Amino acid sequence: MKFKLNVWRQANEKSAGGFEKYDIDGITNDHSFLEMLDVLNEKLIVTGKEPVVFDHDCREGICGSCSLVVNGHVHGPQEAATTCQLHMRKFTDGEEITVEPWRAGAFPVIRDLAVDRSAFDRIIQAGGYVSVRTGAAPDANSILVGKDVADRAMDAAACIGCGACVAACPNASAMLFTAAKVRHLNLLPQGQPEKDKRTIRMVTQMDAEGFGACTNHLECEAACPKSISTDFIGELNRDLASAMLRARADRSFTGG
Amino acid sequence: MALQSHCPTGPIEQRWEKHRFNLKLVNPANKRKYEVIVVGSGLAGGAAAASLGELGYKVQCFCYQDSPRRAHSIAAQGGINSAKNYQNDGDSVYRLFYDTVKGGDYRARESNVYRLAEVSLNIIDQCAAQGVPFAREYGGLLDNRSFGGAQVSRTFYARGQTGQQLLLGAYSALERQVAAGTVSMHTRHEMLELIVVDGRARGIITRDLSTGKLETHLADAVVLASGGYGNVFFLSTNAMGCNVTATWRAHKKGAFFANPCFTQIHPTCIPVKGDYQSKLTLMSESLRNDGRVWVPMSAADCDKKPGEIAEADRDYFLERRYPAFGNLVPRDVASRAAKVVCDEGRGVGPGGLGVYLDFRDSIARLGKPKIAERYGNLFDMYHHITDENPYEVPMRIYPAVHYTMGGLWVDYNLMSNVPGLFVLGEANFSDHGANRLGASALMQGLADGYFVIPYTLGDYLAQMTPTSTAKDVTKDHVEVKAAKKAVAERLKTLLEIKGKRTVDSFHRELGKLMWDNCGMARSETGLKGVLEKLPALREEFWKNVCIPGSGEAMNQELEKAGRVADFLELGELMCRDALDRNESCGGHFREESATPEGEAKRDDEQYCYVAAWEYGGEKKAPTLHKEPLEFEHVRLSQRSYK
Ligand SMILES: Cc1cc2nc3c(=O)[nH]c(=O)nc-3n(C[C@H](O)[C@H](O)[C@H](O)COP(=O)(O)OP(=O)(O)OC[C@H]3O[C@@H](n4cnc5c(N)ncnc54)[C@H](O)[C@@H]3O)c2cc1C
Numbered sequence: 035m036k037f038k039l040n041v042w043r044q045a046n047e048k049s050a051g052g053f054e055k056y057d058i059d060g061i062t063n064d065h066s067f068l069e070m071l072d073v074l075n076e077k078l079i080v081t082g083k084e085p086v087v088f089d090h091d092c093r094e095g096i097c098g099s100c101s102l103v104v105n106g107h108v109h110g111p112q113e114a115a116t117t118c119q120l121h122m123r124k125f126t127d128g129e130e131i132t133v134e135p136w137r138a139g140a141f142p143v144i145r146d147l148a149v150d151r152s153a154f155d156r157i158i159q160a161g162g163y164v165s166v167r168t169g170a171a172p173d174a175n176s177i178l179v180g181k182d183v184a185d186r187a188m189d190a191a192a193c194i195g196c197g198a199c200v201a202a203c204p205n206a207s208a209m210l211f212t213a214a215k216v217r218h219l220n221l222l223p224q225g226q227p228e229k230d231k232r233t234i235r236m237v238t239q240m241d242a243e244g245f246g247a248c249t250n251h252l253e254c255e256a257a258c259p260k261s262i263s264t265d266f267i268g269e270l271n272r273d274l275a276s277a278m279l280r281a282r283a284d285r286s287f288t289g290g
Numbered sequence: 291m292a293l294q295s296h297c298p299t300g301p302i303e304q305r306w307e308k309h310r311f312n313l314k315l316v317n318p319a320n321k322r323k324y325e326v327i328v329v330g331s332g333l334a335g336g337a338a339a340a341s342l343g344e345l346g347y348k349v350q351c352f353c354y355q356d357s358p359r360r361a362h363s364i365a366a367q368g369g370i371n372s373a374k375n376y377q378n379d380g381d382s383v384y385r386l387f388y389d390t391v392k393g394g395d396y397r398a399r400e401s402n403v404y405r406l407a408e409v410s411l412n413i414i415d416q417c418a419a420q421g422v423p424f425a426r427e428y429g430g431l432l433d434n435r436s437f438g439g440a441q442v443s444r445t446f447y448a449r450g451q452t453g454q455q456l457l458l459g460a461y462s463a464l465e466r467q468v469a470a471g472t473v474s475m476h477t478r479h480e481m482l483e484l485i486v487v488d489g490r491a492r493g494i495i496t497r498d499l500s501t502g503k504l505e506t507h508l509a510d511a512v513v514l515a516s517g518g519y520g521n522v523f524f525l526s527t528n529a530m531g532c533n534v535t536a537t538w539r540a541h542k543k544g545a546f547f548a549n550p551c552f553t554q555i556h557p558t559c560i561p562v563k564g565d566y567q568s569k570l571t572l573m574s575e576s577l578r579n580d581g582r583v584w585v586p587m588s589a590a591d592c593d594k595k596p597g598e599i600a601e602a603d604r605d606y607f608l609e610r611r612y613p614a615f616g617n618l619v620p621r622d623v624a625s626r627a628a629k630v631v632c633d634e635g636r637g638v639g640p641g642g643l644g645v646y647l648d649f650r651d652s653i654a655r656l657g658k659p660k661i662a663e664r665y666g667n668l669f670d671m672y673h674h675i676t677d678e679n680p681y682e683v684p685m686r687i688y689p690a691v692h693y694t695m696g697g698l699w700v701d702y703n704l705m706s707n708v709p710g711l712f713v714l715g716e717a718n719f720s721d722h723g724a725n726r727l728g729a730s731a732l733m734q735g736l737a738d739g740y741f742v743i744p745y746t747l748g749d750y751l752a753q754m755t756p757t758s759t760a761k762d763v764t765k766d767h768v769e770v771k772a773a774k775k776a777v778a779e780r781l782k783t784l785l786e787i788k789g790k791r792t793v794d795s796f797h798r799e800l801g802k803l804m805w806d807n808c809g810m811a812r813s814e815t816g817l818k819g820v821l822e823k824l825p826a827l828r829e830e831f832w833k834n835v836c837i838p839g840s841g842e843a844m845n846q847e848l849e850k851a852g853r854v855a856d857f858l859e860l861g862e863l864m865c866r867d868a869l870d871r872n873e874s875c876g877g878h879f880r881e882e883s884a885t886p887e888g889e890a891k892r893d894d895e896q897y898c899y900v901a902a903w904e905y906g907g908e909k910k911a912p913t914l915h916k917e918p919l920e921f922e923h924v925r926l927s928q929r930s931y932k
């Protein structure tokens with residue numbers, strides 16, 4: 035198969051950036067999208083041009099590195115899949131394909147298609163953990179967790195932190211990510227002692243990072259490669275409201 | 291130089307406890323004066339950095355990805371072992387120890403393995419307390435499954451995403467310490483050199499992958515947890531960035547590389563489809579619990595649709611050859627058996643390099659919903675990649691490189707022969723001998739990071755004056771400056787070659803040579819042949835590789851080039867090690883050393899040792915040091931899964 039590619043090129047965060055056009059040939063149904071870009075890059079390199087920079091690592095849909103907007107679709111046109119899981123059989127021979135990076139103020143471009151998502155790490159630092167010292171844990175079976183609760187926590191914990199939710203949201207909101215992270219722990223008995231503190235701090239950090247507000251467009255769930263449900267956003271809002279109420283009585287845990 | 295393993299003696303059940311008591315402690319008020327570098331944020335590095343930070347040390351942690359949560363541990367699917375015996379099916383610490391020593395084909399240290407089995411109990415407690423959403427039974431207790439090679443159900447899992455969930459647990463502990471100010475996390479930073487001063491590891495040189503800036507980081511000890519080197523084969527189930535650079539640089543600075551040829555080839559991967567392919571995808575081993583492996587009895591049937599091949603014309607070769615273990619034989623055995631039937635011309639799919647993994651019978655027995663519950667995401671993944679629906683047609687699988695048992699040599703304290711250099715997780719050689727059992731790598735990474743290094747590192751540091759007080763090594767020290775200069779020059783040389791071939795083209799060529807000659811079967815002729823070809827390939831690389839752009843910005847070709855340059859050297863050492871070990875053991879199969887039925891034949895008389903290689907220098911042969919292995923508890927015997 036042959037394709038006409040429009041690829042976003044940008045030298046660094048400061049520079050303007052723009053689309054470059056490339057023709058590519060010799061692609062099969064079984065090429066993954068990233069393997070198609072590998073072919074393009076090999077071609078660019080041997081002609082002395084700089085290859086297209088993009089993030090990727092596991093290439094099996096679990097590490098959350100890959101992050102491309104393909105023909106306007108976050109992670110491409112395939113549902114419930116990451117860019118690295120996309121195959122060229124989803125495109126028609128001769129098609130024009132536009133490739134862009136995640137676009138969000140809180141995710142500045144580093145180069146070409148690679149962006150800086152460290153804001154997500156800082157949201158976790160604000161409270162995305164259970165404070166348990168190494169070696170201090172009780173026997174695992176002393177904490178009973180009902181199968182339904184464990185399964186639901188796992189549904190939230192399946193988030194791969196890729197940032198597709200932000201890239202798909204018209205407001206560049208990180209609500210789905212934050213909700214998945216907060217609810218994974220808030221659902222479990224292990225997460226109860228720090229529940230209010232975690233909820234308030236993580237939401238506060240999310241706002242501080244410059245992510246937009248959630249106005250219920252629900253584009254995030256559609257773009258999420260792990261189909262994380264927006265129900266978690268509703269649950270986060272409830273957790274937040276009750277945490278704020280309790281926080282009024284005790285101001286100590288909102289600070290810091 | 292005689293290698294000192296520093297293994298404790300006495301009753302095996304008491305060794306770790308006794309050893310821990312004898313380890314020196316660092317006064318709590320002094321801990322923050324010690325700086326520790328941790329390279330890697332996977333299960334081993336993430337757990338270590340979090341635990342050391344919590345103890346009060348000043349930790350600097352590095353990873354090449356944009357977040358510590360993306361370390362390759364994230365991709366582990368199947369599960370993690372622990373001798374909890376929650377299923378009351380006869381498991382115990384001793385049994386896990388026994389299975390691991392035997393599964394490793396008697397090429398690991400008993401003391402280390404026993405400790406691993408012992409702390410496996412704490413790991414599950416730790417992870418459950420962190421909120422890792424392990425699978426549960428209806429009553430709320432933890433669920434288990436049995437996993438390749440084990441006859442008890444000791445594997446804990448979180449759907450098909452166990453590695454992800456365990457890593458997110460370690461990552462959350464790590465980020466908690468970042469927030470507490472005890473750990474500084476350096477993402478998108480690659481270690482390119484180890485700094486050794488007066489024989490001790492004192493720091494590293496890194497490159498900031500976003501800006502290209504070279505940085506010097508000094509410390510009182512360096513912990514490498516940089517993962518395995520399976521990508522020397524180009525195609526493997528490892529993530530694209532997995533590399534040997536951190537450990538190889540340390541090797542060139544004096545650290546011994548142990549058993550480099552011990553590679554694990556995983557039997558259940560999606561077969562190769564074309565030469566543009568960039569990586570291979572693992573289908574979790576857990577699939578073998580319910581899937582049956584077969585090929586046609588006759589080569590003439592290979593092109594038929596699988597559904598058209600009658601029951602009597604199918605060869606369930608694992609069940610036939612190994613009736614006691616059937617489809618659950620260890621990985622090395624299953625992989626070789628698949629190679630044998632494909633070599634006989636009975637392989638299926640493109641190029642005849644595949645065997646069927648069939649769920650027809652288990653779907654009939656358990657129903658599709660049950661199978662979907664157990665393996666849904668794996669089936670979807672297979673469907674995405676191959677465009678075939680495994681609920682309807684059998685999967686096609688073929689062995690692929692998956693894990694490396696070899697790694698830097700470490701003693702019982704996980705310290706290499708370079709004082710102050712510790713090595714954890716897949717990067718060391720310690721616990722799996724010549725073959726790793728399924729669900730044991732996650733266990734080892736977390737054991738090393740949470741439960742071993744926090745004790746053993748203190749013992750080393752307690753004997754040193756902190757650099758922050760002694761001020762004996764600074765950024766202006768000659769050795770430190772020389773290390774940085776060497777890195778800068780190497781990068782400059784690479785960038786100036788501006789030849790005609792891409793980095794990937796060299797990597798592919800190297801990978802093919804390694805797979806053909808140092809893969810599932812190895813022979814003297816093949817190994818000698820490749821040992822002649824590799825120096826020429828290396829030479830061509832340094833003359834003809836093309837890396838556009840500069841070193842002062844993000845440059846992924848430059849990153850890859852550095853890694854491939856190191857793989858080219860490592861490949862040679864692997865072949866040398868494979869040639870030297872003229873026996874078959876675990877994943878290392880020498881064609882010259884087989885039983886009449888074609889099973890691997892160990893030679894304990896001559897090879898019951900760890901091969902630890904010392905770097906010889908540019909164009910000089912490495913020196914082999916042998917650490918003899920003794921077995922007091924598990925009697926040496928030929929493995930049999932019949
Ligand atoms: C597909 C797959 C499935 C698996 N499934 C299982 C399973 O079910 N059960 C099981 O027990 N095991 C499994 N394994 C094996 C297991 O996942 C790994 O052995 C283990 O996770 C390795 O952990 P680690 O911490 O040693 O290294 P990794 O997780 O690989 O982490 C390495 C770290 O080092 C960093 N790093 C590397 N080089 C450098 C450098 N030069 N500079 C700076 N940083 C560097 C990386 O950024 C990363 O943070 C699987 C492996 C694969 C490939």
Ligand code: FES
Pocket residue numbers: 089090091092093094095096097098099100116117118119
């Ligand atoms: S590269 Fe890991 S999710 Fe796509």
